Amino acid sequence: DTEVTQTPKHLVMGMTNKKSLKCEQHMGHRAMYWYKQKAKKPPELMFVYSYEKLSINESVPSRFSPECPNSSLLNLHLHALQPEDSALYLCASSQDGAGFNEQFFGPGTRLTVL
Amino acid sequence: EDKVVQSPLSLVVHEGDTVTLNCSYEVTNFRSLLWYKQEKKAPTFLFMLTSSGIEKKSGRLSSILDKKELFSILNITATQTGDSAIYLCAVKWGAGNMLTFGGGTRLMVKP
Numbered sequence: 001d002t003e004v005t006q007t008p009k010h011l012v013m014g015m016t017n018k019k020s021l022k023c024e025q026h027m028g029h030r031a032m033y034w035y036k037q038k039a040k041k042p043p044e045l046m047f048v049y050s051y052e053k054l055s056i057n058e059s060v061p062s063r064f065s066p067e068c069p070n071s072s073l074l075n076l077h078l079h080a081l082q083p084e085d086s087a088l089y090l091c092a093s094s095q096d097g098a099g100f101n102e103q104f105f106g107p108g109t110r111l112t113v114l
Numbered sequence: 115e116d117k118v119v120q121s122p123l124s125l126v127v128h129e130g131d132t133v134t135l136n137c138s139y140e141v142t143n144f145r146s147l148l149w150y151k152q153e154k155k156a157p158t159f160l161f162m163l164t165s166s167g168i169e170k171k172s173g174r175l176s177s178i179l180d181k182k183e184l185f186s187i188l189n190i191t192a193t194q195t196g197d198s199a200i201y202l203c204a205v206k207w208g209a210g211n212m213l214t215f216g217g218g219t220r221l222m223v224k225p
Contacts, residue, residue, distance in 0.1 A: 041217075042202055042215035042216065042218050045213060045214075088155065088156075090156055102148060102159050103213065105156040105158075105159070107155050
């Protein structure tokens with residue numbers, strides 16, 4: 001299995017809702033990532049988990065809350081989002097946090113905040 | 115300021131043409147450079163380069179890294195309409211597992 005899966009594919013939420021994005025991989029990778037991508041822009045790194053511990057938080061607002069329950073799963077909890085948070089949210093994984101391993105991306109969740 | 119710059123921003127060619135996409139970088143503690151192809155959704159991994167001068171090849175695509183001049187190129191020969199996409203270059207750097215993307219090159223291949 002060389003796939004990173006993400007659910008849901010699409011999500012529409014209001015500013016007062018609480019929702020979660022899920023990401024799963026079964027490649028035995030120990031590093032997992034969340035990226036945010038706006039239209040016509042490259043992905044922006046949000047969070048990095050290495051061995052289930054948060055190793056990087058790229059100054060992301062607290063309305064985004066990541067969670068790594070185990071080495072195969074990565075969640076992104078969303079609360080009180082703003083319309084400008086609408087974007088494609090990409091999850092990726094790599095063998096470990098070292099710089100020489102390629103990252104495998106999931107298909108993304110297209111989020112719309114009304 | 116650390117950065118990754120791609121050129122050209124966009125490119126329109128006809129099927130059968132050969133294209134060269136460029137990526138230059140200025141980062142501290144360089145680890146690797148990655149090329150991705152992005153169509154409608156998530157980026158698809160193409161190449162990872164860590165050593166200078168060693169060409170990586172996959173079908174009609176090839177890439178090479180120059181760590182002295184701090185750039186990489188991605189070549190696509192005999193282009194096809196299916197090659198139309200945004201090509202992203204990303205550089206992994208630093209001890210903290212940072213990955214910085216360039217702005218991408220939008221390639222359009224016309225029949």
